[in-house]
Amino acid sequence: MSDFNPINLLFEDMEKLGPGSNSDTLKVLDMLPKSVHEVIVDAGCGAGRHTLALANELQTPVHAVDSYEPFLASLTQRAKEAGIEHLVQTHCMDMADIPNTFREIDLLWPEGAAYNIGFPHALKTWHSAVKSSGFAVVSELSWLRDDVPVEVRQFFQAGYPDMRSVNENRSVAQDAGYNVLTTHTLPRETWVEGYYDILEPRAKALLDHLDKVVRDFAAETLEEIRIFGCSEDSYGYVFYVMQKA
Ligand SMILES: C[S@@+](CC[C@H](N)C(=O)[O-])C[C@H]1O[C@@H](n2cnc3c(N)ncnc32)[C@H](O)[C@@H]1O
Structure with missing residues (x-):
């Protein structure tokens, strides 16, 4: 940890860059009415915890899209270690450009990432790239x-004024041309294990960093974790399991 990039300082070597777990990823995968998918795109894959889980489970190549090259390099390394590098193809690109790169997607899987371009905008943008009756599994803070x-x-x-309720997000999905088959909310422990329990001590250690940008990012992270602690389960990460209408 030798640079001043707050993302590297906080997230370096982390497998999870957001809440989630392999067992939840696979549970949601199991909720789909179909188990064979040809073209699979994981948007905003980060270090690719779920990319590897999907590729391994489906034994089908997964296109892993992210705009931050170091995360993709980490995913490639992990795929090699797991012996499934032949099942992971990385693409360093903007997830908003997915329709220009991919056609006839059978399964689009943006886990903890669609918010980057706005949930409603993401669903509308990706619609043309998903095959008729294809699936989009998109998780969103709700x-x-x-x-x-x-x-x-x-x-x-202040931090995410666009956050909507589950019912509002269901309507957003319908308006964007998808049927919501079901939803799944991540259990509380998936925010802590391998995510907040790693981030919290790292952020604390960065509070007196030389660079103000790093100090501020660390303080914001700690505030997010504190808020989670007093949230009384009023919000959560919800998977919207959708089929193109
Ligand atoms: C909160 S992280 C989640 C990463 C991963 N899905 C996970 O759950 O571990 C969001 C990811 O979206 C990526 N990202 C942000 N904006 C993006 C964009 N416009 N296009 C592609 N990836 C983007 C970030 O680099 C980051 O890896």
Whole structure:
């Protein structure tokens, strides 16, 4: 950890760059009514925890899309270590350009990443790239209840004002041309194990870093973790399991 890039300093060598677990990824995969998919695209794959889980389970090549090359390099390395490098093809590109690169996608799998271009915008943008009756499994931070602790509401009003309820996101999906088959909310422990439990001590250690950008990023991360601790399950990461209408 020798540079001043806050992303590298906080996330270097991490397998998970967001909440999630292989068992949840595979549970959601199992919710699809079909188990054979030819063209699979994992958008915003990061270091590719779920890319590897999908490739290994389906024994089918997965196109792994991310705009940050170091994450893709990490994924390639992990794929080699797992002996499945032949099942992972990385693409360093903007996920918004997926329709220009891929056609007739059978399974589009953006886990914890669609928010980068906005959930509604992402679903509309990707629609033309998904095959007729193909599947899109997209996870999105969502309100789970109406009664939200005040400081939690305030935190997200500033940090993610576009956050919607599950019902609102279902409507967004329908308006974008998908049928929502089912949803799945990540259990609380998948935020902590291998994610917040690694990030928290790293962020604490960076609070007195020389660079203010790094210090601020570390402080924001710690505030996010604190808010999670007092969230009373008012929000969560929800998978929307969709089929192109
Ligand atoms: C919160 S991380 C989640 C990574 C991974 N899906 C996971 O759960 O471990 C979001 C990822 O989206 C990528 N990303 C952000 N904007 C992007 C864009 N416009 N196109 C492609 N990837 C993008 C980031 O580089 C990062 O890897």
